[in-house]
Amino acid sequence: MKAITIIQPWATLIAIGEKKYETRSWSTNHRGQLAIHAGKQIDLVACEREPIKSTLAKHGYTANNLPAVAVVALCNLEECYKVDNRPEYGTIGLQANNGKFRVWGGKRDNEYYFGDYTDGRFAWELTSIEILDPPIPAKGMQGLWNWDGDHNAGQGS
Template identity: 55%
Template sequence: MKTITIHQPWATLIALGEKKFETRSWATNYRGELAIHAGKKIDKKICQTEPFRTILAMYGYHVDNLPTGTIVAICRLEACYSVLRTPNEKALLENGTLNTLHRYPIEKQEMAFGDYTDGRFAWELGDVRRLPNPVPAKGRQGFWNWEPSS
């Protein structure tokens, strides 16, 4: 199964269904099942800021109990959008061709959970299923393959 390693707290926010888009500097044509791997790095400073602190606390998480080095969720990578910043500094997600261009605004909480700089990409994650027991795995950069045990 294709897998992506994401630093904490972002991996847990995806697993909880609170983060709907993963922002990256690169686009992908891949669509389908995707495992979310929580890397070993935790951004402790961001965990203490809002809305991170409140959202994590709602689920019983804080900087000291975030899972690391584990697969925390399975989801579907449904779409990849280009990020466009408007003159009023709002971020829009854009996909399609000139004939069928679609633009979607980003909500405030989602903006806090990603890097929506002009020219980046937002991967839409759907059908997120948090694993009740995270599975230990060694992460890698980019997409990598993970073989879930039956």
């Protein structure tokens, strides 16, 4: 199964179902199952920033109890969108290669604050998110990598 390593608190925000898009500087053609791996790095400043702090607290998490170096969730990578901002309309557009287009306008919800929606970046749409409790320890890697589903990391790809 493909996996991606994400620093905390964003990996846990995905695992608890509060973050549905993972924003990246790069696109992927992968669609299907994806393991969410929490890396060893925890952004302590982000953990104290709203709405991240209150969202984590709602689920019993703080910067001190976030899982690290473990697969925390399984999901489906449904689509990969290119961020196409339309500031003249106050909207953010998400454009997929297959022509699918999504627009956010008006008030920004938490999802907006949980990612980097700078023009030209990519938003990976994650669906069917399943938290792993307990998380499964695994060594991560950069980029998409193969996870064999147990306590060991797979080979990079």
